[in-house]
Amino acid sequence: MTWKVIGKGLPKIDSISKVTGEAQYTVDLKLPGMLYGNIFRSPLPHAKIKSINTSKAEELQGVHAVITAKDVPLNKFSFFQWLADKTILCSDKVRYLGDEVAAVAAVDEETALEALSLIKVEYEPLPAVFDAEEAMKPGAPLIHDKEKNIGFHVERLFGDPDKAFEECDYICEDRYVTGQVSHCCLEVSNCIVKWDSSGRLTIWTNTQAPHTQRQEIARILGIPIRNVRIINSTMGGGFGSKLVIDMKLPIAAILSKKTGRPVRIENSRAEEFSTAKTRYGYTIYVKTGAKKDGRLWAREMKVIGDNGAYHDKGPATLNFSSMMFGTLYNIPNIRYEGNLVYTNKQMGTAFRGFGNPQIAFACETQIDVLANKTGMDPLELRLRNANQSDQMTFCGAEITSCGMKECMEAAARAIGWEEKRRGKGLRGVGLANMVHTGAGGRFYGYNAADAFIKLSDDGTVALITPAQDMGQGSHTVMAQIVAEELGVNLEDINVISNDTDLTPYDLGSWGSRTTFMNGNAVLDAARNTKKEIITVASEMLEANPDDIILEGGRVFVKGSSDQYSFSELADYAINKRGVPISGKGRFVDKLPSGYTIKEGFAKNIPTFAFGTQAAEVEIDEETGEVKVLKVVAAHETGTTINTLMAEGQIEGSVVQGIGYALMEGLTLKNGKVINDGFIDYKIPTFGDIPEIETILIETNDPHGPFGAKGIGEPGLVPTAPAIANAIFNAVGIMIKELPITPEKILKALKEKKGG
Numbered sequence: 187m188t189w190k191v192i193g194k195g196l197p198k199i200d201s202i203s204k205v206t207g208e209a210q211y212t213v214d215l216k217l218p219g220m221l222y223g224n225i226f227r228s229p230l231p232h233a234k235i236k237s238i239n240t241s242k243a244e245e246l247q248g249v250h251a252v253i254t255a256k257d258v259p260l261n262k263f264s265f266f267q268w269l270a271d272k273t274i275l276c277s278d279k280v281r282y283l284g285d286e287v288a289a290v291a292a293v294d295e296e297t298a299l300e301a302l303s304l305i306k307v308e309y310e311p312l313p314a315v316f317d318a319e320e321a322m323k324p325g326a327p328l329i330h331d332k333e334k335n336i337g338f339h340v341e342r343l344f345g346d347p348d349k350a351f352e353e354c355d356y357i358c359e360d361r362y363v364t365g366q367v368s369h370c371c372l373e374v375s376n377c378i379v380k381w382d383s384s385g386r387l388t389i390w391t392n393t394q395a396p397h398t399q400r401q402e403i404a405r406i407l408g409i410p411i412r413n414v415r416i417i418n419s420t421m422g423g424g425f426g427s428k429l430v431i432d433m434k435l436p437i438a439a440i441l442s443k444k445t446g447r448p449v450r451i452e453n454s455r456a457e458e459f460s461t462a463k464t465r466y467g468y469t470i471y472v473k474t475g476a477k478k479d480g481r482l483w484a485r486e487m488k489v490i491g492d493n494g495a496y497h498d499k500g501p502a503t504l505n506f507s508s509m510m511f512g513t514l515y516n517i518p519n520i521r522y523e524g525n526l527v528y529t530n531k532q533m534g535t536a537f538r539g540f541g542n543p544q545i546a547f548a549c550e551t552q553i554d555v556l557a558n559k560t561g562m563d564p565l566e567l568r569l570r571n572a573n574q575s576d577q578m579t580f581c582g583a584e585i586t587s588c589g590m591k592e593c594m595e596a597a598a599r600a601i602g603w604e605e606k607r608r609g610k611g612l613r614g615v616g617l618a619n620m621v622h623t624g625a626g627g628r629f630y631g632y633n634a635a636d637a638f639i640k641l642s643d644d645g646t647v648a649l650i651t652p653a654q655d656m657g658q659g660s661h662t663v664m665a666q667i668v669a670e671e672l673g674v675n676l677e678d679i680n681v682i683s684n685d686t687d688l689t690p691y692d693l694g695s696w697g698s699r700t701t702f703m704n705g706n707a708v709l710d711a712a713r714n715t716k717k718e719i720i721t722v723a724s725e726m727l728e729a730n731p732d733d734i735i736l737e738g739g740r741v742f743v744k745g746s747s748d749q750y751s752f753s754e755l756a757d758y759a760i761n762k763r764g765v766p767i768s769g770k771g772r773f774v775d776k777l778p779s780g781y782t783i784k785e786g787f788a789k790n791i792p793t794f795a796f797g798t799q800a801a802e803v804e805i806d807e808e809t810g811e812v813k814v815l816k817v818v819a820a821h822e823t824g825t826t827i828n829t830l831m832a833e834g835q836i837e838g839s840v841v842q843g844i845g846y847a848l849m850e851g852l853t854l855k856n857g858k859v860i861n862d863g864f865i866d867y868k869i870p871t872f873g874d875i876p877e878i879e880t881i882l883i884e885t886n887d888p889h890g891p892f893g894a895k896g897i898g899e900p901g902l903v904p905t906a907p908a909i910a911n912a913i914f915n916a917v918g919i920m921i922k923e924l925p926i927t928p929e930k931i932l933k934a935l936k937e938k939k940g941g
Contacts, residue, residue, distance in 0.1 A: 195830030212419040223451040224298040226288035228280035231530040231857030233309035242304040248297035264497040272496040281495035283857040284461030291441040314530040318492040329528040338526035345519030350484035354475030362548040363923040365851040366464040373422025376452035379438035395694025402431040418684040424656035426536030460859035463535035467492040468544040486521035494533035503541035514621040515571040550618035550907035589822030589883040593798040597820040601800035616911025617800040618904035624795035624895030626699025633775040635707035636690035641767040645753030652692030653704035659831040671712035673736030698896025705891035711771025797821035801908040810928030820881040825893035836901035843905025
């Protein structure tokens with residue numbers, strides 16, 4: 187089908203405002219009488235609080251408020267309320283180095299920092315545990331008042347793995363480790379909160395999910411939801427870090443209520459590394475078995491997830507991991523066990539890929555080891571076992587569209603698989619597959635989206651959508667959907683999305699759900715608006731509705747020169763008919779029968795996205811340095827709504843994946859993060875970024891808007907295993923712990939040589 191706007195590589199509609207500096211981030215906002223807040227954090231990873239003395243801080247000139255646990259509600263909460271374990275401020279015990287103990291509000295940042303230095307807290311140190319496997323052992327220090335440190339447990343069983351392994355001709359069994367990784371958003375987490383005399387709480391912040399955070403803050407503070415308004419500023423990145431509420435929000439709210447003035451709290455970059463939430467670190471035990479003909483016959487996995495000190499998105503992440511590890515290939519016998527374990531470290535949270543990059547690293551590198559055992563080409567082994575469209579996954583979920591084999595073949599051709607697999611010197615190529623959600627997930631027991639469109643007096647179109655744009659270009663995608671359906675120019679569409687008082691309820695931008703969920707709602711709103719436009723136009727033009735054509739912001743009659751502009755239509759609708767032209771849209775992802783949040787993981791994903799990435803690397807035997815020369819990323823996107831932005835999303839994901847593979851990871855010493863800045867915490871820079879070739883495989887998902895599905899996360903998932911497999915091809919060593927540093931390469935090379 188030929189479209190006018192869909193499928194085109196158009197620039198983001200907010201590009202100019204960002205380039206010129208007109209875009210308003212939370213840090214750019216200053217309210218009259220605004221105070222500056224800061225948080226007193228625990229210097230110990232685990233301790234009882236014996237006493238807190240804030241008198242000197244309160245006496246400091248310029249300090250307007252000091253709060254401790256006695257000033258805040260002490261009801262426990264968590265994203266999953268049935269696992270509630272955190273309070274706003276610690277009252278009797280701290281559980282990680284950085285835990286919130288007290289907070290101040292002052293006239294400026296310097297005074298706030300000085301006030302923090304005057305707060306005196308007496309602690310009784312307690313034994314701490316920083317390793318999740320150690321925390322599971324009998325006798326380990328207990329972090330909460332529970333019998334053990336396992337905060338969440340999940341098991342999955344399909345088929346008969348024990349019997350199946352007995353029938354396998356080849357078996358691989360390995361242990362993999364992935365650590366905590368920082369989101370490294372260019373914009374740090376921040377907020378401004380104003381609690382006015384009427385009891386209304388207004389929050390200016392940078393969040394991926396304004397409506398769910400609105401619910402969270404109301405629940406935490408014990409106030410009606412109607413009294414909370416969130417205004418979202420332009421966002422400088424999210425990647426999952428700005429999805430669940432941060433303690434700054436309720437702390438700033440309490441400070442604002444106490445002072446009667448708006449309060450700003452903003453993380454320093456060091457706090458962003460040392461106290462903010464991270465990607466969950468996983469220790470993964472995987473066992474995979476195959477028949478002589480290469481059929482994957484059985485797989486089992488045990489995941490030990492490092493939860494940190496409190497619950498956040500960990501249970502959902504662990505559940506999502508259980509879905510992904512057996513969905514990529516047609517394996518009939520599956521066992522999964524996952525434990526989320528408390529440690530005395532900062533909390534984990536959602537991060538681009540949502541537990542899938544960890545699983546993919548383990549599973550996809552083990553596929554190459556297994557292929558080596560069987561004597562098969564790793565590509566051939568994958569092709570032989572790949573799932574396809576209309577198949578049911580191991581757990582009973584339907585694959586509605588799938589371009590897995592096309593992605594593999596395209597990536598292999600582009601990287602030069604046949605020639606380069608033979609290896610030249612210390613160069614090698616590797617590939618890895620991935621399956622991910624292309625539409626978020628049913629983690630809430632509710633999965634729907636709404637949108638509203640109205641034709642303004644001047645003929646421009648106002649799109650009211652809760653879809654949040656954190657740099658991925660979702661506002662542009664939504665505008666393209668409207669432009670295609672209504673026949674208007676992109677520049678004539680005004681996207682309104684940043685205010686919970688104006689926009690309909692939504693679950694937020696996460697899990698690659700925005701294009702699929704919000705896009706479907708916007709498409710429905712556009713179609714309903716189009717019906718209204720045609721009704722008015724047929725009345726004005728005295729024509730059959732079937733003969734009305736919408737194009738370029740005007741309406742025409744087929745075979746006639748008669749026409750009206752949208753502004754004339756809007757004027758006629760308001761002044762002659764008394765009813766403005768508008769349309770409401772809704773998309774409801776109907777939950778499968780028998781689905782529950784806790785037990786319905788098998789049918790949690792509305793649609794799957796598949797992809798393959800191939801990497802070429804070069805190893806320096808003297809230094810252990812790995813240079814990534816090229817990455818080919820072949821992903822099936824359903825119908826690509828904006829090719830330029832899809833490529834940008836994939837390229838950005840690849841770069842983030844290179845960091846995850848080779849350099850990124852928080853380093854802790856006795857619970858303290860010691861690489862808390864970009865000098866010591868390495869991320870890819872221009873010199874680390876290789877040639878990236880993006881290949882978009884279109885498959886037309888039957889449920890997506892115009893056949894589209896999400897692409898925000900998939901590009902990160904297979905990057906690390908593709909690089910690890912390329913290293914394996916180059917020098918014959920498989921590194922099973924991320925990041926793959928030069929030190930690990932040199933150690934493995936030495937061991938291989940018998941040194």
